[in-house]
Amino acid sequence: MTTSLITDGVLIKRYIDGNNAAFETLLKRHRSRILSSIYLLVGDRYVAEDIFQETFIKVIHSIQKGKYNHEDKFLPWVLRIARNMSIDTIRARKRMPVVVDTEGRDIFDSLGITVESQEEYRVAKDDVDILRQWIWELPEDQREVLILRQYADLSFKEIAALTETNINTCIGRMHYAILNLRKKMQKSVAKVK
């Protein structure tokens, strides 16, 4: 049996039974989806990496303490933890006072760390940056559904449970996220022409 055919639930059971390679498989299976989702939520690569690490440490401790009881819902469970940490981080950064240097510039700018809304600081350097910028410019609720559906591969039902909304609200937000992205793409094409 190849590892891709083994469910997350089975891998967790194997890990609990002492097979550490099973946990490594889980980590490899979901690492990009989870980190990319966190990154697009918080908008800072280094902060995203920290949240990713903290999330998995918390996941490991929960499993080790026998607190995992989500069967094959591993990814939604991990993303719930990651999302909560991301929201806490965003809120904490918004509360941080802006520290200025002697010339009145935000001291975090010179360190490459931002405390305000990320889109204000972004300079689109290439297509990837532009696309990331467009996602960042979406209303927060639309952006969240888009990330969780497209990157994290959660179903709309799972997203509704995670965000404590109903499925129709999630689908509506996704619909408008798509329309808004398409508008930005079409404007961009029109500018080039």
Next chain:
Amino acid sequence: MFVVLAKHMTRPLSHSDLLLYYYGEADAEISAFIQDNISEHPEWSMYFQEIYQAMSDMDTLMISPNSTTLSIILEESDSKLFHSIG
């Protein structure tokens, strides 16, 4: 809101149905209906095309954690205390 009044359906088919279908989450009856009738509804194809075009480049934004982060996590997962208890 994008709404299509579809033949043989007891309720209008909405963009929500099409989105669920696109992501493989529509129920079997609606999926079969869309498959059987898509040729008569170019607006459905256009909507799927809109979704596809909006999403086609999204995978380019995927990133992977650095090796140090992965090492720290794997080291934590290999806790001897946990396995000795287990």
